[in-house]
Amino acid sequence: MFTIWGRPTSARTQKVLWALAETGIEFEMVLASGTMGPDGSVENGGEPYGIVDTPAYRAMNPNGTVPTIKDGDFTLWESNSIIQYLAMKYAPDLLYGGDLETFASASRWMDWEGNVFLPHQHTLVMNLVRLPPEARNPDEVEKARRALLTPLRIIDDQLSRTSFIAGENFTMGDIPIGMRVHRWFLFDLETPDLPHLRRWYEGFRLRPAFQRHIADPALHLSG
Ligand SMILES: N[C@@H](CCC(=O)N[C@@H](CS)C(=O)NCC(=O)O)C(=O)O
Structure with a gap:
């Protein structure tokens, strides 16, 4: 099972979603953010998706940022490192x-x-x-x-x-x-x-x- 925590408007989440779609692997996305939610940003009065402040999320990603991924038992944060991991594991020919x-x-x-x-x-x-x-x-x-x-x-x-x-x-x-x-x-x-x-x-x-x-x-x- 492959899971990504992120928000669709986050540039770093978008990069990883693009790479995931290039590999063609199945994944589940959990909406997570401390700054934005379905009605827009907290700056503009919206409610955030949340999750990023929970102890369970911080145990995966101590920064409380998005994206984070979990591939089986392996957890990783830092968007460009995640893309490199996806490339090496799932699509070396296509991605490098x-x-x-x-x-x-x-x-x-x-x-x-x-x-x-x-x-x-x-x-x-x-x-x-x-x-x-x-x-x-x-x-x-x-x-x-x-x-x-x-x-x-x-x-x-x-x-x-x-x-x-x-x-x-x-x-x-x-x-x-x-x-x-x-x-x-x-x-x-x-x-x-x-x-x-x-x-x-x-x-x-x-x-x-x-x-x-x-x-x-x-x-x-x-x-
Ligand atoms: N260097 C990290 C930065 C992560 C980061 O700052 N992500 C932003 C979104 S692009 C974030 O978490 N913003 C706060 C939030 O949405 O709660 C990465 O590339 O993954």
């Missing part, structure tokens, strides 16, 4: 071509997503979607937009040389950055010409796993 160097290259882009792209996109999410309108800061939005232009160009440059982020085939490395790039376009901010990134984006958007768990704008734009 069964090749160590491709795995390392994809893994590097996954770290980069968390270290370089995510902090600025988090600012955008808060100031465009999650915070109540009176608490949003347009200067912060512009600063974060500008800060993301460099990483977007780095992705575009990589994709001018390879079809996908870690080589000629789709890998697990495309999942975290792909989700972030989708969010970037949904925010509809001023964007430079990024022809290689656009070509890659138009391609992976057709994947059924992306369509199922990432594509819907409401998953990214509802606070």
